[in-house]
Amino acid sequence: MSILKLTDICKDYIQGKEPVRVLKNVCLEVEQGDYIAIMGPSGSGKSTLMNIIGCLDVPTSGEYVLDGKNLHDLKDDDLAEVRNKYIGFVFQSYYLMPKMDAVDNVALPLLYADVPLKERRERAAESLGVVGLEDRIHFLPNQMSGGQCQRVAIARAMVTKPALLLADEPTGALDTKSGAQVMDIFDKLSADGMTILMITHDPDIAKRAKKVYHILDGELLTTQTGGGEDEA
Ligand SMILES: Nc1ncnc2c1ncn2[C@@H]1O[C@H](COP(=O)(O)OP(=O)(O)OP(=O)(O)O)[C@@H](O)[C@H]1O
Ligand SMILES: [Mg+2]
Numbered sequence: 716m717s718i719l720k721l722t723d724i725c726k727d728y729i730q731g732k733e734p735v736r737v738l739k740n741v742c743l744e745v746e747q748g749d750y751i752a753i754m755g756p757s758g759s760g761k762s763t764l765m766n767i768i769g770c771l772d773v774p775t776s777g778e779y780v781l782d783g784k785n786l787h788d789l790k791d792d793d794l795a796e797v798r799n800k801y802i803g804f805v806f807q808s809y810y811l812m813p814k815m816d817a818v819d820n821v822a823l824p825l826l827y828a829d830v831p832l833k834e835r836r837e838r839a840a841e842s843l844g845v846v847g848l849e850d851r852i853h854f855l856p857n858q859m860s861g862g863q864c865q866r867v868a869i870a871r872a873m874v875t876k877p878a879l880l881l882a883d884e885p886t887g888a889l890d891t892k893s894g895a896q897v898m899d900i901f902d903k904l905s906a907d908g909m910t911i912l913m914i915t916h917d918p919d920i921a922k923r924a925k926k927v928y929h930i931l932d933g934e935l936l937t938t939q940t941g942g943g944e945d946e947a
Contacts, residue, residue, distance in 0.1 A: 716746065716747045717744050717745065717746055717747075718745050718746065718747050718749075718781070718782060718878055718879060718910055719743075719744070719745045719768065719779070719780065719781045719782070719879065720743070720744045720745075720778075720779075720780045721741055721742055721743045721744075721767075721768070721777065721778070721779055722742055722777055722778040722779075722780075723740045723741070723742060723776070723777040723778065724738055724740070724741040724742075724743075724764075724767060724774045724776075724777035724778075724779065725738055725739060725740060725741075725774060725775050725776045725777055726738035726760070726763050726764075726767065726772075726774050726775050726933075727775045736775075736933060737760045737763050737933050738760050738763055738764055738767075738774070738933045739932075739933040739934045740777070740934070741764060741777070741930075741933075741934070741935045742935070742937075743928070743935060745879075745910060745912060746910075747878075747908075747910055748905075748908055748909075748910055749910050749911070749912070749925065749926060750901075750905040750910075750911045750923075750924045750925040750926070750942070751911065751912045751913070751924055751925070751926045751927070751928065752913055752914070752915055752920070752921035752923070752924035752926070752927045752928070752942060753765075753912070753913070753914050753915075753927075753928050753929075753930055753935075754914075754915060754916065754918070754921055754927060754928070754929050754930070755929055755930035755931055756931070757916075759930045759931055759932055759933065760930055760932075760933040761883070761914045761930055762883055762914065764930065764935070765881055765883050765912070765914055767779065768802075768879075768881060768912065769798065769802050769804050769881045770786070770794045770795075770797050770798040770802060771798070771804075773794070781797065781801060782801060782878060784797075799824060799827050799828055799875065800828075800875070800877075801877055801878045801879055802877050802878075802879050802881060803871075803872030803873055803875065803877035803879070803880045803881065804872055804881050804882075804883075805865070805868050805869055805872050805880070805881070805882040805883070805885045806868070806882075806883050806884075806885075807883060807884040807885065807887040807888050808888060809856070809861075809864040809865050809867065809868040810868065811856040811864055811867060811868060811871075812856075813855070813856050813857065814855070815855070815856075816852065816853045816854060816855055817843055817848060817851050817852050817853070817854050817855075817856075817859070817867045817870075818836055818839045818840055818843065818852040818853065819836075819839070820856070820867055820871055821839035821842050821843055821867060821870045821871045821874050822835040822836055822838070822839035822874065823871065824871060824874055824875045825838060825839070825874060825875065828875060838874055839852075839870070839871075839874055840852055842870040842871070842873050842874040843867070843870045845870065845873065845900075846866035846867070846869050846870045846900055847866065847896075847900075848863060848866055848867065848870065851863060851867075860893065861888055861889055861890075861893060862889050862890075862892075862893025862894075862896055862897065865885060865886075865888075865889060865893070865897050866896070866897065866900065869885075869897070869900055869901075873904070873909075878910060879910050879911075879912065880901075880904065880909055880910065880911045880912070881912050881913070882901070882911070882912070882913035882914065883913075883914045884914055884915060884916065885897055885901070885913060885915075886898065886915070886917065886920055887915075887916070894917075894920070898920060898923050901913070901923065902923055905925075911924070921942060922942050923942060924942040925941065925942050926939050926940075926941065926942065927939065927940045927941070927942055
């Protein structure tokens with residue numbers, strides 16, 4: 716079953732006085748359970764595409780259907796609701812709240828979803844268990860390593876049980892070992908049926924995914940390669 720479908724998505728940004736097209740007629744269909752990596756040079760439009768898929772930004776033109784719903788006419792508040800319901804987002808820099816401990820950081824999306832406090836904490840603790848941080852639930856971000864912070868961010872992304880996990884360079888700020896731990900978690904989530912879309916510069920990371928797409932100068936190339944293959 717298709718969870719999302721993009722048709723002819725374009726995005727223009729005003730640079731100087733002129734609009735510049737940074738996404739050009741992007742078409743992409745993601746099936747439930749897909750594990751996809753998107754690769755491409757710096758400035759090719761990867762984050763722009765991810766932000767549109769994650770409802771953090773809207774396209775200039777084109778159609779985005781998520782879980783059978785056309786997002787075209789949604790206003791900011793409605794988009795925020797869609798994002799909270801369907802999407803878990805992991806960024807290169809973890810964006811944790813510095814004064815909140817791990818469990819409260821992870822519980823935050825549940826606050827926006829009006830879940831009662833006790834259940835929020837229970838579900839957050841459970842989610843931290845999934846990423847192997849059950850012994851760190853009361854640690855503040857500055858008391859954890861980068862890899863641990865990213866695992867907290869993954870637990871936060873997963874706590875709402877989203878339909879789609881998006882990750883923009885999730886290992887970009889991590890050393891090889893912490894990056895591998897993060898990728899092991901992604902692999903496990905994928906094996907459990909999670910739909911994952913991630914951006915990476917790193918061919919070894921992309922190999923973990925089952926499909927790899929390339930984006931070049933705002934165009935998503937239609938040829939898709941399987942993960943695990945060596946690419947020229
Ligand atoms: N808010 C903005 N205003 C104007 N131009 C923008 C804006 N955001 C991005 N761009 C431009 O859009 C293009 C694509 O940017 P994007 O961030 O999507 O690239 P990227 O592929 O994620 O690159 P990187 O690998 O460096 O993260 C770039 O040329 C960038 O300068
Ligand atoms: Mg980017």
